[in-house]
Amino acid sequence: MGLIRFLRGAKLLGQTTEIPGKSLVEHAYAANVDIPTNCTSGNCGSCMVTLLSGDVSIPEPLTPGLDEEIVEEGARLGCIGIPSGDVDIDILPPL
Numbered sequence: 001m002g003l004i005r006f007l008r009g010a011k012l013l014g015q016t017t018e019i020p021g022k023s024l025v026e027h028a029y030a031a032n033v034d035i036p037t038n039c040t041s042g043n044c045g046s047c048m049v050t051l052l053s054g055d056v057s058i059p060e061p062l063t064p065g066l067d068e069e070i071v072e073e074g075a076r077l078g079c080i081g082i083p084s085g086d087v088d089i090d091i092l093p094p095l
């Protein structure tokens with residue numbers, strides 16, 4: 001089972017074990033970390049975080065909250081991104 005860690009810069013804000021099938025926002029809640037949300041459906045980008053390492057699902061096709069370029073920079077959407085395995089997340093967006 002993976003370990004999901006939430007950081008801001010070098011500071012570890014919280015961590016939780018992987019909850020299969022649950023979104024990053026739900027993992028953050030379990031870790032006592034707040035990721036802001038608005039639409040909760042991949043459209044607004046409010047919940048955008050940066051993937052530092054590991055694997056978080058990307059919607060296919062991309063939802064309006066993401067584009068190819070920002071995904072390349074590590075952007076993932078907390079409300080719909082599902083982590084698997086060991087994952088490190090910076091809770092701020094990449095740009």
Ligand code: FES
Pocket residue numbers: 036037038039040041042043044045046047048065077078079080
């Ligand atoms: S809360 Fe709107 S894209 Fe995630």
